[in-house]
Each structure stands twice: as C-alpha cells, then as structure tokens.
Amino acid sequence: MDNKPTKTSSGRYQLKYRGVECRNCKHPLDISDKYCPNCSQANSIKKLSIKDFFDEFFASVISYDSKLLKTLAALLLRPGKITRDYIQGKRISYTNPFRFLLSLSLIYFFIISFSNDFSSLDRYGAKDKKEFINVFKNINFDDKGKLNQNPIDSSSNRSEINKILEQDKIKDSLLFKNPKKYFSSNNHHSFFSRFFHKIDFFTTTISKDTIYSFDDAITKYQIKNNRENKSAYNSAKGLSRLKNQPGSFLNSLISKLPFTTFFFLPIFAFFIWMIYIRKKYTYTDHIIFSFHNQSLLFILLIVSYLINNIFKIDSQGIFLFIFLIYLYKSMRNFYKQRRFITIIKYLFLNTIFVILATIAIIVVLTGSIFTF
Template identity: 35%
Template structure:
C-alpha cells in the first residue's frame, strides 16, 4: 500500500501536476483523482517530455478506435488546431502523432508500389533503370558538338584515343593531372558522361580500364556520378519520380533536425523540443495524407 502511494506521488501522477479539470473532456476533477472517471485520461498538467510522448505512443500502438476519426477530421480541415489541442492535453482524443505519421507513410509506400505494379511504365521510369532517354538526339548533339579544347602535349594521342573509342573528346590521365582541381573535375566528368553515352557501360571498373584511367575510388565514384547526371539530363521525369519516392525517407529521418531548427529559432517561446516534433509530425502527416488522397484516382482508373 505504501509502495503504491509512493508511485502515485511521483512522475506525471504526482499531486503537484494534478488539476481540477480534465484537459481532454473538461470534466470537473478532484486533486485526489489520478484518472478522469469520464474519459480515463491521466489527470496531469505536466509539460510533455520525450519520455511521456513515447510512453503514450507505446500504450496506444494497438488501438485507434474513435481517435482515428477525430485525427483525420482535424488534420484535414484544421491542421493547426490538432497540434494545439494535443499539446494542451487532449491526447486521448487523437492518435499518437508519431504512430499516425508512420501509418500514413506505410500506406503511401504500399500505394506507390501498387501503382508501379499496375502501371509498369511509371515504375520503369525510375532513375537508375536502363530506359531509353526521351531526348537522346539532343544529348547526342551535346556531346558531338564539343567546343575545341586546348590539349596538353599529348593531344595527338588523346585525339586518336577518342576516335578509337568513338567519343568526341578524350583526356588521358596524364593530361588531366596537369590541370587545376575544378578543370580536372569538369573535363573528367564530360569524358565519363560522353563515354557512357556511347557505350552504355555501367561498370566503372570496365569503363576506367577502357579509358586507360587508374582504378581509384575517386574515379569510380565520379564515373558513377556522371552516369547519374547523364540520366537526369536525358530523362528529367525519371529523376523527379525518383526524388518523390524518397521524400518520405527524408522527412522521417530529418524530422528531429527540423524540430531542432524550429526549437532554436523560436527559443523565446515557451515551447519544448517535443512540442515542435509533434507539430512537424502533424504537418508531414497532412502532406502525405493529401498526396495519398490525390493518388487514389490513379489506383481506381489504373493510369
């Protein structure tokens, strides 16, 4: 009995945090009430902390009930109010922000995968696949009409190598090493992009061997980046689709950093770091929910 009394007197259940009114349903309470007899919410005015937030998340992970309806209604039509109410204490009325964001993200991923399944052309246009560029002729013209270059003393050999490889220009490793960093990077990228366009060689090791360039990590990395840049230029729609598919990952993993920025920017306001996290989860949930709604017609129509 004594142990139970000690547990009640510490943490969020402490007497010092109790109020005379339920923050969730406004039911009048007595300071002796640990929970609201009407809605069962904990009688506590303690400011939300990370520990409290994740404790509520774990306790509500298996149950949505009416909170889903309230969350959807306020999130779609009053996105600012839901964060305000949740921070003020109306937490049983709404779904846990982190859990809801996670659920919406998972549904969005599943729908994207389903759309890619019923519409293979959209899936095949993702960056990194071997698709035929829409503006290949313009890319060919771009590489074929390279401006005259000022070559090093090894220029004759470079010209012969370019003809041998079927590319408009060639720079040997020796000639590139004599250039400044930025000029070296620029000409090396142009060479690698031009070589990939002519040969479609994806393997950096094979490409560098054909170009007689050293098989160093820097060269392999730059060749791979040149392929990526070529695909962006030749098929910008694929790049947009690729970036769009990665947005949920960026938002999910960078939310703590966004919240830290808001917390520092509004440091004079009496908002905790976790309250900024809650606000951002609600905003991002609203964005994904909107994107999800706009994608539903594609699933129904199948185009």
C-alpha cells in the same frame, strides 16, 4: 483479503491463466496484474492458440483504427489542439505523430507513382542510334593533348578533320586517341574542374565504348581505383541512365521523396523554436507541431489528388488555400499569441518552409542522379 480484479477477463487473460512472474522480464507479478508493469507484456501462462492469435490481432487492429479515427478527427477539426494534448501527456487516444506522418507520406507518393505510368517516358530517352566508329588514328596531337595545328599532307585526313569539326567530334577524337592521357589532363586543376572533367570522360565512354562497370574502365584505360574516380564514374552512370530512362528515374525519385520530409522538418522545427524561444516549449514540442501540420498537408494532397482523378478537375489550389488557413489557426491555437504577431511569424515560417523544401528537393534530385 482476496486481491482479484473486479472485471472478469476472457480468453487467455482469465484469472486461471495468470502467473506470478513475467515470462518476458521475470518481474514479480500479482494475480490481479493483467499486464506486466515493467515491460507491458500480457500476464498469461496459457499457450497461444490460433483463436488467441487472431483475437489479439483483430483487437490490435480495432484499437489502432480507433486511435486513427480520433487522430484524424482532432487533426481536422481542432487545429493545434491535438499537438497541445499530445505534449501535455494525453497520448493514449492518438497515433504516434512520426508514424502517422510517415504512413501518410508513403500512401501519397505510392498513389502518385502507382497511378502514373512514368516508365512509358523511357521511350523518349536519348539513345545512340549508330555504333561509334574510331576514325581518329591518323590525327596528330601535341604533348598537351591539343589538335596539332601543322598542315596535314593527306587530303583524306584533312577532309576527315573537317568532317569532325562539322560534327563537333573534336572532344571525342581527343579522348579516344589517348584515353589515359585525356583522363589525366585535368589533374592539376581544382577539384570541381577535375571532377566534372572525369564525369564528362566517363559519360562519353559509357555511351560510345564497351564500358559497363568501373572495373571495365580501370582495366581498359589504366585508371586508378580511388574514391574520386569511382564517384565520378557513378555520377556519369546515373546521368547516362537519366538521359536514356527518364521515366524510370522519376519512379526512383518519387520513392525517395517520403523520406525527404523527415530531413528538412527537424531543420524547420529549429526555426520555429527560434521565433518562439520565449515560450516554454522544447524543441521536441515544435517537431511534433510540425509533424501534425505536415500530416494535415498530406491528407489534403491525397484528397485533392483523388478528386482530380475522379472528377477531372484541378483542386490543388483550393486545398492549398485550406491548408494555409489551417496553419494560421493551428499556430494561433497552439502558441496562443496575438493575431498581428502570429501573422508576422506565419509569413516568416512559410518563407522558410518553401526555401527548405526547395533545397531538399534539389539535394534529393542531385543525389538521385548520382545514384540512379
């Protein structure tokens, strides 16, 4: 019996180009196999031509576009249904939830960053307009680094001290009189007190002295090269740049936000799993449900942003209201529980979502400051 496919293929997939062994994984093939059942590579021994290359490229694009349109249609018109289909194995028609959400978040934050000239805010950054001048050589300090309370004979020195007090320069005078001693003056305190003291030290020296790197601080102030000191320096460097370049900081922050979603959504899915623990869903099912709903939120945010910029109106509230209704319908359709129970769980999950999103933003904001 002739074991050939009933449907004739074209291009490099014609029968005359079929092999009997996969060129990728060496799995035995039949001439009727268009793809390897082991690794899914196309069964073709024909060398790839330019025409074949572009044919396959456009075929993959059309296939992706088809999946994208079906995913969008199912997501918009059938809340919760797309998740149910996906976890039941009907996946060939839809795009991967993780990839889809990542793409939408990148598109949204790219639009935000690209359409706003945040860098122009750098002009409002705080700059030191005058060069710092060391006038503290004649000021005396006791062994603990505090200003000596003994009378100072020189009237010029007394006048200088009054000037320092008026300009709130006592801290700087202490620091630059003996930087090494000032830096180590908090070593016996708790970690947080010591760490913020070091941040304050580095912030002052970065803005008022020729310190451009941690190595400069090590050399000039004989500071130990350890992780705590380096972390304090990096934090001070980030705070100084934030102070001087607020617009650039916003651009840096926005570039990190898409990835923040994928840190708190798995935690959020844990809470969904907890309140639906009696349902026969796995933790992964809840993550997919979260990804689909978050994708819809990004779609609405993108549409709202475009409408706002084209028509010069504020539509965020309308689209947020649409999303809240959508989320309720999605929970009802996917988890199949009564209205009252769904509403209680809906309110609880929205509260958790707001809390987790706030924590995530604070963490990213803090991390961005310390690494900027």
